[in-house]
Each structure stands twice: as structure tokens, then as C-alpha cells.
Amino acid sequence: MNRFEEFTTRIVQQVGKKEGAISPVMVNSASFGYGNCESGEGIFDGSVKKPLYARVGNPTSAQLEQILASMDGGIGAVVASTGMGAIAMATLSLLKSGDEIISIGGLFGGTYSYFTETLARFGITTHFFDVDELAGIEEAINTATKIIFLESVGNPNMRLPDISKIAQIANAHGIVLIVDNTCTPLSVAPIALGSDIVVYSTTKIITGNASALGGAVIYRAISEGEDKLKGDRYRDIHPFIKKMGAMALIGVAKKRALRDFGMSANGFGSYLTMLGLETLPLRLDRIVTTVETVVCALQERGFNVNHPSLAAHPHHERYRSQFANGCGSIFTIDMGSKERAFEFLNRSKLITITANIGDSRTLGLHMASTIYRDFDDQTKEFLGITAGLIRISIGLESAEAIIDDFANAAKI
Numbered sequence: 001m002n003r004f005e006e007f008t009t010r011i012v013q014q015v016g017k018k019e020g021a022i023s024p025v026m027v028n029s030a031s032f033g034y035g036n037c038e039s040g041e042g043i044f045d046g047s048v049k050k051p052l053y054a055r056v057g058n059p060t061s062a063q064l065e066q067i068l069a070s071m072d073g074g075i076g077a078v079v080a081s082t083g084m085g086a087i088a089m090a091t092l093s094l095l096k097s098g099d100e101i102i103s104i105g106g107l108f109g110g111t112y113s114y115f116t117e118t119l120a121r122f123g124i125t126t127h128f129f130d131v132d133e134l135a136g137i138e139e140a141i142n143t144a145t146k147i148i149f150l151e152s153v154g155n156p157n158m159r160l161p162d163i164s165k166i167a168q169i170a171n172a173h174g175i176v177l178i179v180d181n182t183c184t185p186l187s188v189a190p191i192a193l194g195s196d197i198v199v200y201s202t203t204k205i206i207t208g209n210a211s212a213l214g215g216a217v218i219y220r221a222i223s224e225g226e227d228k229l230k231g232d233r234y235r236d237i238h239p240f241i242k243k244m245g246a247m248a249l250i251g252v253a254k255k256r257a258l259r260d261f262g263m264s265a266n267g268f269g270s271y272l273t274m275l276g277l278e279t280l281p282l283r284l285d286r287i288v289t290t291v292e293t294v295v296c297a298l299q300e301r302g303f304n305v306n307h308p309s310l311a312a313h314p315h316h317e318r319y320r321s322q323f324a325n326g327c328g329s330i331f332t333i334d335m336g337s338k339e340r341a342f343e344f345l346n347r348s349k350l351i352t353i354t355a356n357i358g359d360s361r362t363l364g365l366h367m368a369s370t371i372y373r374d375f376d377d378q379t380k381e382f383l384g385i386t387a388g389l390i391r392i393s394i395g396l397e398s399a400e401a402i403i404d405d406f407a408n409a410a411k412i
């Protein structure tokens, strides 16, 4: 049985319509007529649910938002132009100068630079921890801490967090937990595990074929009773809670991020994302199975492979218990040196050399010469970037074809 059977049924039904055009209706208009002034007033005060202006909402994107919110059990979602746009939306709408972030695991290069270079220029400090440094994380929490940020899978270090445990810490201290679930949609359910906000780069496996850049932020509902967001730490969003109740975080994102920064998705991008999304459960099931087969075979042939499905990986037990549906499409191979890594990638007939992940095709990239080229040695060591490290993202090709190609490319 498909690991994602429930989603296989649900998502195709949500993307296609029963009457009229089956494929999602694509709206590309930048602005929308209000008909009359009364309706215009209602659209602006929120009492009339019609499009206002495409920077703050587009009907095609709204369909994608509904599907993504239901996929993750959120009360709503806001889609963005890119994954970085989604991360900027989720963080900037909550932060002010003087605030602090605790960043755990990972970390995707773009997010790392955003925290250390860009947010730092605006007086926001980020503290970095490995997924298992729980005591250090608790010690680093103080009154300025606004966000705990976590990647569901270390990319490219392949370390796995105990998400429930980290969510317990965040909740005990009344701090918002944001999970970047880009690598593990459907397989990991961050909101069910106790997180508040989920971010995605939909550019990756959700769309799955390099046809559209995109991002998404999924928000949990604000509780009617007690809620950490009603505490003093988040007092500047209390007016939103008063006005919008359970939906408050959607308002925060739309007013503080889309309206003021404009990282908005466009109708065409959202349309392509839905076409990709409807086959995600099928693609992911196949890819996760192929990853397990390939890493096992490569290890047997003497490759230095890093993936938590392998018994020697420090998080193998966690992989089996908490990541039973796999941890996405990526793993790494350490070829020992830059020269050997280049030779392997250049000799492979199957690997497409690119910085993307989660594609229908198998992708590969030498880490130190590309994404991490500007990082100092100490940071590279923290992130697990060695001289010969290659990141692989498995596609839809047959496991046998991939194993044969890799063995040929490495002359094994």
C-alpha cells in the first residue's frame, strides 16, 4: 500500500473540479474590480470575501492555500513567491529589532545567510544548535526569544530532530515553533507534533518538476482559551487576535508580510504548483522507497553514504520510529576529495548537476564549491560540509538504473 494513501485520494479530489473546468482556474489579473463603493468598503474591512489586489491574495493561489492548509491540519495558509519568501513571511511578521531566534538543525544555506547576514543587520540575533543539544536550547531561551526555527531534516547533514520533544520545549516556554518541512511534506506533520507554523519551498518536491518557484506558510488556529500567543511576548499581535480570533496569524502574514514586503505568489505559479501537488503522494512514495534501496546498495559497494535508514547512522532508531514514512529525497555521498566528487558527477549519465532538490529527475551537487563556497571553515564544519561531499536528490528513475549509473561513474 502507498504510504500516503489518504492523501492520494484527498489531494486529487481537491485540485480538480466536478463541474466545468476540471483543471484549476488560473486567474492572472493584478487587480480586481469591486463593482460599487459599498462592496469596495466591505472588501477592505474584510466583511466581503472578494479579491482586493493580487499582492494580498489571488483566487488561484487561494485554492492552493486551502489544499496545503488541509494537508497539514492548519487553519489556513499563505503562499509566497519562493521558499525564502515564505521563511521571510513567517519570521518578519513576528520579529522586531532586539528579538532572538533559536535555529535548530539543518541548515539550508539561504536560511543560514538570511539569519546571520540579513536579520543581523536589523538587530535580530540567531543562536544555532544541533538537533540533540536540548539542554543548550533551553538555556539559550530568554525574554527576547521569539522564534524557535527547525528544519525537519538536516540538509545536507541528514540529522533528524525529535520534533515532538522540541515542540514540548517551545510550548513550555511559550515560544513559537516554525518547522521548515520542505524535504518531508506528507511524511512529517509538524502541526500535529506541536509546532505552530510550517514553511515550505514548494519549488522542491511539492511541484516536483522545476516548473515553478514558490513557497507556503501554514498556520495553526489560535485557541479560544489559553494560548501562548496571547502572552506578553507576542503582545504586538494581540490586535489581530482580537479582530480575527482563530485566524489571527493569517492576518498577521497578510498585513505584515504580503502587504508590506510583497513576497506574493502569482496565479500561474500556483496553478503549476497544484498540478505538481496532485501527484506528490505517488511520487514521494516511490522516491522514499528508491532512496532506501539505493543507499543500501551503494553502501554495500563501498560508497561513503550518509542516510538515517542505514544502521550506522546516529539517528537510525529515530528514523524508524518517528520518520516511518521516510525523510524525503536526499542523501549525501562523501567522495573524499573535490577532484573525486567532480569526476563522479561529470561521469554520471543520469545525474543532473544543479542546486535543486525534490525533482522527478535525480539531481546532484558538489556542496563546498557551490552553495557553501562563501562559508568559512568553522561554519562548514558545523554544517557538515566536507571537501568531497555530494548531495543527491533521488528522482523517479528505476533504483537499478541509478545504482548502475553511480557504480559506473565511481568506477566501482
Ligand SMILES: *Cc1c(COP(=O)(O)O)cnc(C)c1O
Residues within 6 Å of the ligand: 082, 083, 084, 085, 108, 110, 111, 151, 155, 180, 182, 183, 200, 201, 202, 203, 204, 213, 214, 215, 357
Ligand atoms: C530550497 C529551500 C528553501 C528555499 O526555497 P526557494 O524556493 O528556493 O526560495 C528553504 N528551505 C529549504 C529546506 C530548501 O530546500
